[in-house]
Amino acid sequence: MVHLQNVSKSYKNGVNALNDITIDIKDGEFVYVIGETGSGKSTFIKLLDGELIPTKGIVEVNGVNVGKLRFSKVPKYRRNIGVVFQDYRLIESKTVFENIAFALEVINKPRKEIRQRVREVLEIIDLEDKAKSFPSELSGGQQQRVTIGRAIANHPKLLIADEPTGNLDPERSNEIVELLEKINQESGTTVIMVTHDINLVNKYRKRTIKFEYGHVVSDSREGGYIAHV
Amino acid sequence: MFRLIGRHFKEAFQGIFRHFSSSLNSITAVTVTLVLVSLLTLIIGNVSQITRSIEGEIKIFVTVEEEIEDEEIPALTRKIENVEGVSRAEFSNKDTELDKLIASFGEEGKLFEIYREDNPLHRAFIVSLKEGYIISDVAARLEKIDGLMEVNFGGISTEEFLKILNGVRQGGYVLVAALTLVAIFLIQNTINQTIFNRRLEISIMRQVGASNSYIRQPFVIEGIFIGIMGSVLPVLATIFGYKYVYEAVGGQLVSGMLALQPVNPFAYYVSAFLVAVGIIVGLIGSFLSVNKHLRWRR
Ligand SMILES: Nc1ncnc2c1ncn2[C@@H]1O[C@H](COP(=O)(O)OP(=O)(O)OP(=O)(O)O)[C@@H](O)[C@H]1O
Ligand SMILES: [Mg+2]
Numbered sequence: 416m417v418h419l420q421n422v423s424k425s426y427k428n429g430v431n432a433l434n435d436i437t438i439d440i441k442d443g444e445f446v447y448v449i450g451e452t453g454s455g456k457s458t459f460i461k462l463l464d465g466e467l468i469p470t471k472g473i474v475e476v477n478g479v480n481v482g483k484l485r486f487s488k489v490p491k492y493r494r495n496i497g498v499v500f501q502d503y504r505l506i507e508s509k510t511v512f513e514n515i516a517f518a519l520e521v522i523n524k525p526r527k528e529i530r531q532r533v534r535e536v537l538e539i540i541d542l543e544d545k546a547k548s549f550p551s552e553l554s555g556g557q558q559q560r561v562t563i564g565r566a567i568a569n570h571p572k573l574l575i576a577d578e579p580t581g582n583l584d585p586e587r588s589n590e591i592v593e594l595l596e597k598i599n600q601e602s603g604t605t606v607i608m609v610t611h612d613i614n615l616v617n618k619y620r621k622r623t624i625k626f627e628y629g630h631v632v633s634d635s636r637e638g639g640y641i642a643h644v
Numbered sequence: 645m646f647r648l649i650g651r652h653f654k655e656a657f658q659g660i661f662r663h664f665s666s667s668l669n670s671i672t673a674v675t676v677t678l679v680l681v682s683l684l685t686l687i688i689g690n691v692s693q694i695t696r697s698i699e700g701e702i703k704i705f706v707t708v709e710e711e712i713e714d715e716e717i718p719a720l721t722r723k724i725e726n727v728e729g730v731s732r733a734e735f736s737n738k739d740t741e742l743d744k745l746i747a748s749f750g751e752e753g754k755l756f757e758i759y760r761e762d763n764p765l766h767r768a769f770i771v772s773l774k775e776g777y778i779i780s781d782v783a784a785r786l787e788k789i790d791g792l793m794e795v796n797f798g799g800i801s802t803e804e805f806l807k808i809l810n811g812v813r814q815g816g817y818v819l820v821a822a823l824t825l826v827a828i829f830l831i832q833n834t835i836n837q838t839i840f841n842r843r844l845e846i847s848i849m850r851q852v853g854a855s856n857s858y859i860r861q862p863f864v865i866e867g868i869f870i871g872i873m874g875s876v877l878p879v880l881a882t883i884f885g886y887k888y889v890y891e892a893v894g895g896q897l898v899s900g901m902l903a904l905q906p907v908n909p910f911a912y913y914v915s916a917f918l919v920a921v922g923i924i925v926g927l928i929g930s931f932l933s934v935n936k937h938l939r940w941r942r
Contacts (some may be wrong), residue, residue: 464851486939493853506845517845521854569852 416442416573416605417463422472423629424458432458434629436472442572445599445606447616450626456609459626460577463607464498465489477572494522497566497574497604501581503558505550511561512537512546518568532568539601540564540594556587560594567598574598576608580615588612592619656865667870670834674874674925677827678918681820682882685914688816694902695809702773702802704783707766707793717767720791724769727785729777734770738763766793779803824925831870831929835863839937846937860934867930868923875922879915886911 417440424433432455440446448456461467462474465481474481477495484492505514515536519529537543540560550558559579566574576595580588592608592615599606610616616623625633712720717735724733736744742765746753759765769792773782779797786795839846849859887907896903 487856490850490853490855493851495853498851504844504848504851506848517848518852521849521852521858523858565848565852 416440416444416477417607418473418475419462420473420475422462422469422474424455424462424467425470432629433462433469436629436631438624438631438634440605440607443599443603443605445596445621446608447621447623448607448609448626449611449613449616449623452611454626455629456626457577458629460498460575460607460609463573463575464496465492494569495572497563497569497571499559499562499566499574499576499579501578503550503555503562505558505561505565507550510547510549511542511553514550514561515565515568518565522569524569536564536568539567539598554587556583556590559583559587559591563591563594563598567602567604570602571604573605573607576606578609578611580610580612585614588615589618652861652865655862656869666834666837667866670831670870671874673830674827674871674922675877677823677830677925678875678878678922679881681823681921682878682914682918684816684820684823685917686882686886688813688820689905689910689914691809691813691816693905694897695806695813696775697903698802698806698809699773699775702779702797704771704773704779704786705796706769706771706786708768709791709793710766712767712791716791720789721769723789724771724786724792727782727789729774729782729785730771731774732772734772736768736770738765738767741765741768779806824921827874827921827925828929828932831867831926832933834870835867835930835933836937838863838866839933850938856938859938860931863934864927864930867926867933869926871922871924871926871929872919874926875919878918882915882918883907883911886914 417438419436419438422433422436423431425431436459448459450456458467462469463476463481465484469482472482479492481492506517509517512533515533516529519532524532533546534543537546540563542557542560542564545553545557550561553561559582563574563576563579566576574595579595580591583591595606595608596619598604620637622637623633623635624631706724708717708720721733721735724730739760742756742759742763745765746756749756771782771786773779780803783795783797786792846859890904890907893904895906
């Protein structure tokens with residue numbers, strides 16, 4: 416699903432955010448990406464969704480060489496990956512239902528299909544009763560679930576979450592990871608989750624890739640306890 | 645399809661009303677620009693018309709050497725008509741030339757009848773020009789032909805006048821182009837504002853894979869709408885203003901010598917042109933704005 420081959424990324428200001436990274440993530444895996452602030456986690460995510468182009472190496476996602484993607488082909492490519500951020504990025508003037516529907520409207524899905532899919536998604540994220548609420552009427556955890564719902568609306572093969580629990584208390588954080596697990600298991604979606612939360616990593620054990628100064632310093636299949644993050 | 649366009653229209657109008665003062669500024673800027681464009685276009689149109697009518701009347705008068713036999717005249721006519729810039733060469737024999745002389749003097753002209761037997765005048769060609777050629781250039785080319793004696797034309801003053809008219813016309817084109825660029829720039833400001841207001845929606849659209857043209861559409865519609873709104877007043881001003889001026893001067897300048905373009909259809913052509921400029925300016929302005937924003941990041 417995801418294959419990085421000797422990838423480096425330096426920004427224009429000379430910062431080498433990633434140095435010679437090689438990572439392989441298979442279809443249907445659930446992977447944590449951890450590391451101290453500035454270690455290159457978000458840069459990694461941005462290489463995957465096509466926002467950044469690697470300075471060196473190959474970034475391949477779902478058979479697509481993302482770095483070589485032409486500007487005009489980026490939108491089509493993005494339809495196959497869902498992205499979730501720490502800040503929820505919901506449209507305040509739209510209801511929960513409309514926010515999720517928006518993701519399908521703007522890629523010209525038929526109206527009937529949209530309604531049906533949004534209802535399914537609402538069930539998955541367990542917010543059927545909040546369909547008509549506005550984001551401001553929801554808790555942080557609920558808002559993040561809407562964002563996840565929006566990200567999976569178009570059945571992406573890869574779901575990327577950059578610190579989805581960054582603003583949430585432990586209880587809500589657990590709910591989010593459990594939701595991501597459910598999506599991973601029920602629809603076989605590959606999930607990559609960037610996190611700072613060592614408790615989560617220890618509680619829901621999964622393959623864990625650790626970044627340090629732009630290098631992969633550990634990649635443990637079993638996951639679990641890691642002393643320093 | 646219609647549902648889609650409907651959505652975009654809705655967003656475009658929301659865009660306009662959400663930041664109405666900025667839209668109004670743009671519309672006003674387009675209005676002012678188009679009023680100037682209208683003035684220039686009216687001037688250009690009339691200058692072209694006057695130029696054409698003057699050029700149509702310009703004739704070069706060439707006299708023929710005495711040694712040339714009458715039988716050689718048809719060949720000479722062909723030679724002249726083959727000169728670049730000549731549309732027609734009309735031959736006039738000595739008798740006709742005398743008739744013209746007599747006519748030009750009115751009553752007293754009859755005195756010249758005594759020359760009828762031993763006519764001292766020369767045979768001549770009255771040469772008409774094709775449109776767009778400079779008289780003195782054509783005259784110079786005629787002078788090179790053997791068998792022609794003297795080449796005369798309206799004189800330098802007509803030519804100078806035509807040159808001035810040409811200058812006015814070309815200056816007008818340049819100004820119209822410059823004003824159009826200014827209007828494009830001004831519309832961009834408003835569209836940039838809309839883009840800023842809707843940056844969250846745009847970033848979500850990009851994240852979920854909306855095509856660039858999809859993202860662009862509502863902004864382009866907004867730009868075109870601003871262009872059309874901005875052309876309303878200039879169109880009214882053009883039609884009524886030109887009609888007023890045309891009637892005030894009686895449709896002509898310099899006591900009947902230079903006819904102006906008639907209100908119908910000219911004022912309507914200019915109006916259509918203004919709306920077209922408004923639309924194009926809105927289209928290009930918004931297009932550039934959005935593209936710049938979209939290219940800013942992948
Ligand atoms: N747009 C940018 N321009 C220049 N340098 C950048 C840019 N984005 C990130 N960096 C730098 O690249 C390095 C890696 O940044 P990145 O955002 O990938 O880290 P991160 O692991 O996501 O950190 P955090 O945990 O704080 O989110 C940092 O040194 C950062 O300052
Ligand atoms: Mg980050």
